[in-house]
Amino acid sequence: MVVTDLDGTLLDHYSYDFKPAMAVVGSLKRFGIPLVFNSSKTYAEMRYLQDQLGILDPMIGENGSAIYLPKARFYKAQSAWQDHGDYWRISLAKPREHWLQMLAEYPDQASILSFSYMGVQGVMNATGLGWAESERASQREYTEPLMPPGDPSKKESLVQYLSARGAVVQQGGRFMTVGDSVDKGRAMQALICLWQQAFQMPLRTLALGDGLNDIAMLQQADDAVWIRSPINPVPEGVRHMDWHITRGCGPAAWAVATGAWLGQYGPLLNSKSAKEHHG
Numbered sequence: 362m363v364v365t366d367l368d369g370t371l372l373d374h375y376s377y378d379f380k381p382a383m384a385v386v387g388s389l390k391r392f393g394i395p396l397v398f399n400s401s402k403t404y405a406e407m408r409y410l411q412d413q414l415g416i417l418d419p420m421i422g423e424n425g426s427a428i429y430l431p432k433a434r435f436y437k438a439q440s441a442w443q444d445h446g447d448y449w450r451i452s453l454a455k456p457r458e459h460w461l462q463m464l465a466e467y468p469d470q471a472s473i474l475s476f477s478y479m480g481v482q483g484v485m486n487a488t489g490l491g492w493a494e495s496e497r498a499s500q501r502e503y504t505e506p507l508m509p510p511g512d513p514s515k516k517e518s519l520v521q522y523l524s525a526r527g528a529v530v531q532q533g534g535r536f537m538t539v540g541d542s543v544d545k546g547r548a549m550q551a552l553i554c555l556w557q558q559a560f561q562m563p564l565r566t567l568a569l570g571d572g573l574n575d576i577a578m579l580q581q582a583d584d585a586v587w588i589r590s591p592i593n594p595v596p597e598g599v600r601h602m603d604w605h606i607t608r609g610c611g612p613a614a615w616a617v618a619t620g621a622w623l624g625q626y627g628p629l630l631n632s633k634s635a636k637e638h639h640g
Protein backbone atom coordinates (compact mmCIF):
# COMPACT_ATOMS: atom_id res chain seq x y z
CA MET A 362 0.00 0.00 0.00
CA VAL A 363 1.28 3.48 -0.87
CA VAL A 364 0.03 6.27 1.42
CA THR A 365 0.71 9.77 0.18
CA ASP A 366 0.30 13.40 1.08
CA LEU A 367 -0.96 15.54 -1.82
CA ASP A 368 0.14 19.22 -1.78
CA GLY A 369 3.89 19.43 -2.38
CA THR A 370 4.18 15.63 -2.56
CA LEU A 371 2.08 14.02 -5.32
CA LEU A 372 1.07 17.52 -6.49
CA ASP A 373 3.57 20.23 -7.41
CA HIS A 374 3.88 22.89 -4.69
CA TYR A 375 3.24 25.74 -7.16
CA SER A 376 1.22 24.35 -10.07
CA TYR A 377 -0.59 21.34 -8.46
CA ASP A 378 0.61 19.35 -11.50
CA PHE A 379 0.86 15.56 -11.09
CA LYS A 380 1.78 14.52 -14.64
CA PRO A 381 5.38 13.48 -13.77
CA ALA A 382 3.87 10.82 -11.45
CA MET A 383 1.36 9.37 -13.95
CA ALA A 384 3.50 6.50 -15.27
CA VAL A 385 4.28 5.22 -11.77
CA VAL A 386 0.61 5.59 -10.73
CA GLY A 387 -0.16 3.38 -13.76
CA SER A 388 2.31 0.76 -12.50
CA LEU A 389 0.71 0.76 -9.03
CA LYS A 390 -2.66 0.14 -10.68
CA ARG A 391 -1.27 -2.76 -12.73
CA PHE A 392 0.16 -4.39 -9.60
CA GLY A 393 -3.12 -3.81 -7.73
CA ILE A 394 -1.34 -1.71 -5.10
CA PRO A 395 -3.74 0.79 -3.47
CA LEU A 396 -2.70 4.45 -3.67
CA VAL A 397 -4.14 6.08 -0.55
CA PHE A 398 -4.43 9.88 -0.35
CA ASN A 399 -3.79 11.18 3.18
CA SER A 400 -4.36 14.91 3.01
CA SER A 401 -5.82 18.02 4.60
CA LYS A 402 -8.09 18.15 1.54
CA THR A 403 -11.82 17.38 1.56
CA TYR A 404 -13.49 14.22 0.27
CA ALA A 405 -14.80 16.21 -2.74
CA GLU A 406 -11.31 17.47 -3.63
CA MET A 407 -9.75 14.03 -3.30
CA ARG A 408 -12.50 12.28 -5.32
CA TYR A 409 -11.94 14.79 -8.12
CA LEU A 410 -8.23 13.96 -8.17
CA GLN A 411 -8.96 10.22 -8.00
CA ASP A 412 -11.17 10.55 -11.09
CA GLN A 413 -8.33 12.24 -12.96
CA LEU A 414 -5.94 9.43 -11.99
CA GLY A 415 -8.53 6.70 -12.62
CA ILE A 416 -8.30 5.18 -9.14
CA LEU A 417 -10.85 4.15 -6.51
CA ASP A 418 -8.79 3.41 -3.39
CA PRO A 419 -9.21 4.20 0.33
CA MET A 420 -8.63 7.82 1.37
CA ILE A 421 -7.96 9.78 4.56
CA GLY A 422 -9.33 13.33 4.57
CA GLU A 423 -9.08 16.61 6.46
CA ASN A 424 -5.79 15.74 8.22
CA GLY A 425 -6.84 12.39 9.64
CA SER A 426 -10.45 13.31 10.46
CA ALA A 427 -12.01 10.45 8.48
CA ILE A 428 -11.23 7.27 6.55
CA TYR A 429 -13.14 6.58 3.33
CA LEU A 430 -13.32 2.98 2.08
CA PRO A 431 -14.51 2.16 -1.45
CA LYS A 432 -17.67 0.02 -1.41
CA ALA A 433 -16.32 -1.75 -4.50
CA ARG A 434 -13.66 -3.41 -2.28
CA PHE A 435 -15.32 -3.37 1.14
CA TYR A 436 -18.63 -5.18 0.59
CA LYS A 437 -19.66 -5.64 4.20
CA ALA A 438 -19.98 -2.46 6.24
CA GLN A 439 -19.44 -2.45 9.98
CA SER A 440 -22.15 -0.79 12.06
CA ALA A 441 -20.24 2.47 12.63
CA TRP A 442 -19.54 3.03 8.93
CA GLN A 443 -21.59 5.74 7.26
CA ASP A 444 -22.94 5.62 3.73
CA HIS A 445 -21.07 8.18 1.60
CA GLY A 446 -21.74 7.68 -2.14
CA ASP A 447 -19.23 5.20 -3.59
CA TYR A 448 -17.54 5.05 -0.18
CA TRP A 449 -18.07 4.13 3.45
CA ARG A 450 -17.03 6.88 5.83
CA ILE A 451 -15.44 6.21 9.22
CA SER A 452 -15.34 9.34 11.38
CA LEU A 453 -12.37 9.85 13.69
CA ALA A 454 -13.33 13.43 14.61
CA LYS A 455 -16.29 15.56 15.67
CA PRO A 456 -18.25 16.95 12.71
CA ARG A 457 -17.75 20.42 11.26
CA GLU A 458 -21.14 21.50 12.74
CA HIS A 459 -19.68 21.12 16.24
CA TRP A 460 -17.01 23.75 15.47
CA LEU A 461 -19.42 26.00 13.56
CA GLN A 462 -21.69 26.04 16.62
CA MET A 463 -18.70 26.97 18.81
CA LEU A 464 -17.77 29.79 16.42
CA ALA A 465 -21.40 31.02 16.37
CA GLU A 466 -21.28 31.41 20.16
CA TYR A 467 -18.12 33.54 20.11
CA PRO A 468 -18.96 37.00 21.54
CA ASP A 469 -16.97 39.05 18.98
CA GLN A 470 -18.64 37.88 15.74
CA ALA A 471 -16.90 40.64 13.72
CA SER A 472 -13.59 38.76 14.24
CA ILE A 473 -14.85 35.63 12.50
CA LEU A 474 -14.38 35.24 8.78
CA SER A 475 -14.84 31.52 8.13
CA PHE A 476 -15.41 29.46 4.98
CA SER A 477 -19.08 28.93 5.87
CA TYR A 478 -19.52 32.67 6.41
CA MET A 479 -17.65 33.61 3.22
CA GLY A 480 -19.48 31.20 0.93
CA VAL A 481 -18.02 29.86 -2.34
CA GLN A 482 -17.64 33.36 -3.82
CA GLY A 483 -15.76 34.54 -0.73
CA VAL A 484 -13.49 31.49 -0.83
CA MET A 485 -12.76 32.26 -4.49
CA ASN A 486 -11.82 35.83 -3.62
CA ALA A 487 -9.67 34.80 -0.67
CA THR A 488 -7.80 31.95 -2.38
CA GLY A 489 -7.71 32.88 -6.06
CA LEU A 490 -9.09 29.41 -6.91
CA GLY A 491 -11.76 28.95 -9.59
CA TRP A 492 -15.46 28.37 -8.80
CA ALA A 493 -15.44 24.55 -9.04
CA GLU A 494 -12.24 24.23 -6.98
CA SER A 495 -13.55 26.64 -4.35
CA GLU A 496 -16.77 24.67 -4.15
CA ARG A 497 -14.92 21.39 -3.60
CA ALA A 498 -12.69 23.03 -0.97
CA SER A 499 -15.83 24.36 0.75
CA GLN A 500 -17.43 20.91 1.10
CA ARG A 501 -15.88 20.36 4.51
CA GLU A 502 -17.09 17.62 6.86
CA TYR A 503 -14.84 18.01 9.93
CA THR A 504 -12.83 21.23 9.91
CA GLU A 505 -13.41 24.94 9.37
CA PRO A 506 -10.79 27.31 7.95
CA LEU A 507 -10.88 30.94 9.12
CA MET A 508 -9.16 34.08 8.00
CA PRO A 509 -7.38 35.13 11.23
CA PRO A 510 -8.31 38.60 12.57
CA GLY A 511 -5.66 41.16 11.54
CA ASP A 512 -5.36 42.50 15.09
CA PRO A 513 -2.98 40.11 16.97
CA SER A 514 -4.78 40.55 20.32
CA LYS A 515 -8.12 39.66 18.70
CA LYS A 516 -6.54 36.64 17.10
CA GLU A 517 -5.06 35.58 20.44
CA SER A 518 -8.48 35.87 22.16
CA LEU A 519 -10.14 33.78 19.45
CA VAL A 520 -7.48 31.04 19.62
CA GLN A 521 -7.78 30.97 23.43
CA TYR A 522 -11.58 30.72 23.28
CA LEU A 523 -11.40 27.78 20.83
CA SER A 524 -8.55 25.93 22.57
CA ALA A 525 -10.30 26.17 25.95
CA ARG A 526 -13.28 24.37 24.36
CA GLY A 527 -11.29 21.46 22.97
CA ALA A 528 -10.62 22.73 19.47
CA VAL A 529 -7.24 22.31 17.81
CA VAL A 530 -6.25 25.40 15.83
CA GLN A 531 -3.70 24.82 13.07
CA GLN A 532 -1.92 27.79 11.54
CA GLY A 533 -1.66 27.51 7.78
CA GLY A 534 -0.16 29.94 5.28
CA ARG A 535 -3.23 32.17 4.96
CA PHE A 536 -5.91 30.45 7.02
CA MET A 537 -6.11 28.92 10.44
CA THR A 538 -8.08 25.69 10.58
CA VAL A 539 -10.30 24.70 13.49
CA GLY A 540 -10.97 21.02 14.13
CA ASP A 541 -10.62 18.02 16.43
CA SER A 542 -7.44 16.49 17.82
CA VAL A 543 -6.52 14.13 14.97
CA ASP A 544 -3.43 13.26 12.98
CA LYS A 545 -2.54 11.55 9.72
CA GLY A 546 -0.56 8.83 11.51
CA ARG A 547 -3.38 7.62 13.76
CA ALA A 548 -5.76 7.54 10.80
CA MET A 549 -3.24 5.56 8.74
CA GLN A 550 -2.83 3.06 11.59
CA ALA A 551 -6.62 2.63 11.77
CA LEU A 552 -6.81 2.13 8.00
CA ILE A 553 -4.10 -0.57 8.11
CA CYS A 554 -6.12 -2.44 10.78
CA LEU A 555 -9.30 -2.24 8.69
CA TRP A 556 -7.44 -3.41 5.59
CA GLN A 557 -5.91 -6.39 7.36
CA GLN A 558 -9.25 -7.33 8.95
CA ALA A 559 -10.88 -7.31 5.52
CA PHE A 560 -8.18 -9.05 3.46
CA GLN A 561 -6.17 -11.12 5.97
CA MET A 562 -2.97 -10.53 4.02
CA PRO A 563 0.46 -9.27 5.00
CA LEU A 564 0.87 -5.65 4.04
CA ARG A 565 3.94 -3.56 3.29
CA THR A 566 3.44 0.20 3.43
CA LEU A 567 5.26 3.10 1.82
CA ALA A 568 4.40 6.64 2.99
CA LEU A 569 5.46 9.88 1.32
CA GLY A 570 5.14 13.44 2.63
CA ASP A 571 6.77 16.87 2.67
CA GLY A 572 5.39 18.63 5.77
CA LEU A 573 5.51 18.55 9.56
CA ASN A 574 1.96 17.15 9.68
CA ASP A 575 3.20 14.16 7.63
CA ILE A 576 5.76 13.02 10.21
CA ALA A 577 3.24 10.96 12.25
CA MET A 578 2.19 9.25 9.02
CA LEU A 579 5.76 8.45 7.95
CA GLN A 580 6.40 6.95 11.40
CA GLN A 581 3.59 4.43 10.80
CA ALA A 582 5.05 3.17 7.52
CA ASP A 583 7.45 0.28 6.81
CA ASP A 584 9.22 2.51 4.29
CA ALA A 585 9.14 6.32 4.47
CA VAL A 586 10.10 8.96 1.95
CA TRP A 587 10.55 12.65 2.73
CA ILE A 588 9.85 14.71 -0.39
CA ARG A 589 12.09 17.76 -0.39
CA SER A 590 10.22 21.08 -0.40
CA PRO A 591 11.16 23.93 -2.76
CA ILE A 592 10.56 26.46 0.05
CA ASN A 593 11.36 24.82 3.42
CA PRO A 594 14.59 23.10 4.56
CA VAL A 595 14.41 19.44 5.64
CA PRO A 596 13.53 19.55 9.39
CA GLU A 597 16.35 18.55 11.73
CA GLY A 598 14.30 15.66 13.20
CA VAL A 599 13.69 14.19 9.74
CA ARG A 600 17.43 14.12 8.93
CA HIS A 601 17.95 11.78 11.89
CA MET A 602 15.28 9.31 10.85
CA ASP A 603 15.96 6.20 8.83
CA TRP A 604 13.98 7.72 5.95
CA HIS A 605 14.83 8.33 2.33
CA ILE A 606 15.10 12.06 1.58
CA THR A 607 14.60 12.85 -2.11
CA ARG A 608 17.01 14.97 -4.12
CA GLY A 609 14.27 16.60 -6.19
CA CYS A 610 10.85 18.04 -5.26
CA GLY A 611 7.19 17.26 -5.87
CA PRO A 612 5.70 14.69 -8.25
CA ALA A 613 8.94 14.02 -10.17
CA ALA A 614 10.71 13.06 -6.93
CA TRP A 615 7.60 11.12 -5.85
CA ALA A 616 7.80 9.10 -9.09
CA VAL A 617 11.52 8.29 -8.64
CA ALA A 618 11.07 7.17 -5.01
CA THR A 619 7.85 5.21 -5.56
CA GLY A 620 9.28 3.64 -8.73
CA ALA A 621 12.36 2.44 -6.81
CA TRP A 622 10.18 0.98 -4.04
CA LEU A 623 8.04 -0.76 -6.62
CA GLY A 624 11.17 -2.12 -8.28
CA GLN A 625 12.09 -3.70 -4.96
CA TYR A 626 8.70 -5.14 -3.94
CA GLY A 627 6.70 -5.27 -7.20
CA PRO A 628 8.40 -8.43 -8.58
CA LEU A 629 7.54 -10.30 -5.34
CA LEU A 630 3.90 -9.35 -5.78
CA ASN A 631 3.98 -10.32 -9.40
CA SER A 632 5.28 -13.83 -8.79
CA LYS A 633 2.76 -14.28 -5.97
CA SER A 634 -0.23 -13.23 -8.07
CA ALA A 635 1.06 -15.33 -10.97
CA LYS A 636 1.19 -18.39 -8.71
CA GLU A 637 -2.35 -17.71 -7.46
CA HIS A 638 -3.48 -17.36 -11.02
CA HIS A 639 -2.14 -20.76 -11.97
CA GLY A 640 -3.59 -22.36 -8.84
Ligand SMILES: [Mg+2]
Nearest residue numbers: 366368369572
Ligand atom coordinates in the same frame (compact mmCIF):
# COMPACT_ATOMS: atom_id res chain seq x y z
MG1 LIG B 1 2.23 18.67 1.78
